[in-house]
Amino acid sequence: MRATDVVGLPVVSIDGGEDLAQVHDVVYDPSRRLLIGFTLRKGGFLGGRMSSVLNAEDVVAVGPDAVMVASGEALSDRSDASTGLADPEGTVQVLGTAAVTSQGQRLGVVSGVIIDTRERPCAVGYEIRESTDGGQHGPSRFVPISDQMALSADALVVPVEVLDYAGDDLDGFGRVLDSYRTANGKPQNPGSHRVGAETPGASGGPPLKEQQ
Amino acid sequence: MNDHEQQAPPPAAGSPPSSVEPVSLADMVGLPVMAADSAEHLGEVKGFVVEPSGRRVMKVHISGKRRKAMFVPWSALTIGPDMVMASAANAAEPGDDDRDQDTANGDLTLVGARVLDTTGNERGTVTAGEVEPVTGRVVELRANGASVGPAQIHSLGRYALVVDATPWL
Numbered sequence: 001m002r003a004t005d006v007v008g009l010p011v012v013s014i015d016g017g018e019d020l021a022q023v024h025d026v027v028y029d030p031s032r033r034l035l036i037g038f039t040l041r042k043g044g045f046l047g048g049r050m051s052s053v054l055n056a057e058d059v060v061a062v063g064p065d066a067v068m069v070a071s072g073e074a075l076s077d078r079s080d081a082s083t084g085l086a087d088p089e090g091t092v093q094v095l096g097t098a099a100v101t102s103q104g105q106r107l108g109v110v111s112g113v114i115i116d117t118r119e120r121p122c123a124v125g126y127e128i129r130e131s132t133d134g135g136q137h138g139p140s141r142f143v144p145i146s147d148q149m150a151l152s153a154d155a156l157v158v159p160v161e162v163l164d165y166a167g168d169d170l171d172g173f174g175r176v177l178d179s180y181r182t183a184n185g186k187p188q189n190p191g192s193h194r195v196g197a198e199t200p201g202a203s204g205g206p207p208l209k210e211q212q
Numbered sequence: 213m214n215d216h217e218q219q220a221p222p223p224a225a226g227s228p229p230s231s232v233e234p235v236s237l238a239d240m241v242g243l244p245v246m247a248a249d250s251a252e253h254l255g256e257v258k259g260f261v262v263e264p265s266g267r268r269v270m271k272v273h274i275s276g277k278r279r280k281a282m283f284v285p286w287s288a289l290t291i292g293p294d295m296v297m298a299s300a301a302n303a304a305e306p307g308d309d310d311r312d313q314d315t316a317n318g319d320l321t322l323v324g325a326r327v328l329d330t331t332g333n334e335r336g337t338v339t340a341g342e343v344e345p346v347t348g349r350v351v352e353l354r355a356n357g358a359s360v361g362p363a364q365i366h367s368l369g370r371y372a373l374v375v376d377a378t379p380w381l
Contacts, residue, residue: 010371014330016264017369063332068374117332 002127002170003028003035003113004095006062010043011054015071019043021050023067027085028113028123030094030151035121037085038067040075053078053085062117099128099156101163102148107141110156114142114173124177126156127170141166142173144180234342234351235291237269237323243294245274245284247301254304255282257296261315262322262350266368266375269322269348272296273315274304281316283307286348319370327355329377330366338373356380
């Protein structure tokens, strides 16, 4: 699913059945390609920003309808959280960044971060939307995140080899990832124990899904 | 050989030790509650206070005469086909904690609760619940066309009943 689809979801405790908060924003560290966690707001109509945050490692599951945590203790105080969550503005803003190929061709802008939510949520791809001359949104391409990508505040450089694996819809992106990883023979996220192609296929459904 | 002896059917696997049929919570709603000691009509069954684990009914919420929410512990009740008998009139008491109040206010309910599985997928609402008449333990819930057993229930809170995803896989 897109990281932005998580915004607004309730955070629900498995041991209590209570909604503890709503996801306010998704904090992503592009340099380490890690989803660090979520900033939170109170639920409801006039829900204000909360001082509590949720580290990605304290998340049990991210589904289309809720972010599940074991208990209320999963929420931590902003000041105790890892640096990215304590100061979300400090991370590079990736959405809206221009995407270009390593051979100098303009691709469009990064319009989404695709996250894998099967276990500990992590970023696995970028959605790149072609910008047309009229300023309207063109078609989207979904590219796997690769070690060879370079990202700064100015641009995301996509290696042309990675572009060969780009898919044009989110539903098929799980297969895109699998074929990319099989061809490259190594895990995408060295810091993560979860890799699509090597995950036992017990779960059945596709790893990435669009919100209904 | 011994083909005469082994013919008695074995007891069905997983059947409860008692022969008492589980009771449907939906069928209990609206039944009169009568005090066995005073023959006093205490009110009607309105709802159920369920423990946070979501696996056991602790009290029955009844609508008292002066529209005041009253609660009778499950252990003080005998569930009959036509009414529910309370062991004594003084078994009905006002609520004494947040869970009682949330139930009386309609913020906490088992039948009708939103169902959320541990993978973050909503699974409709609880459409039916069956409990053991003596202990109040939940035997089976129905939600989104599936049967949910007590071992698959994690909690019941104001937001949702949280259950394993396995009934829908």
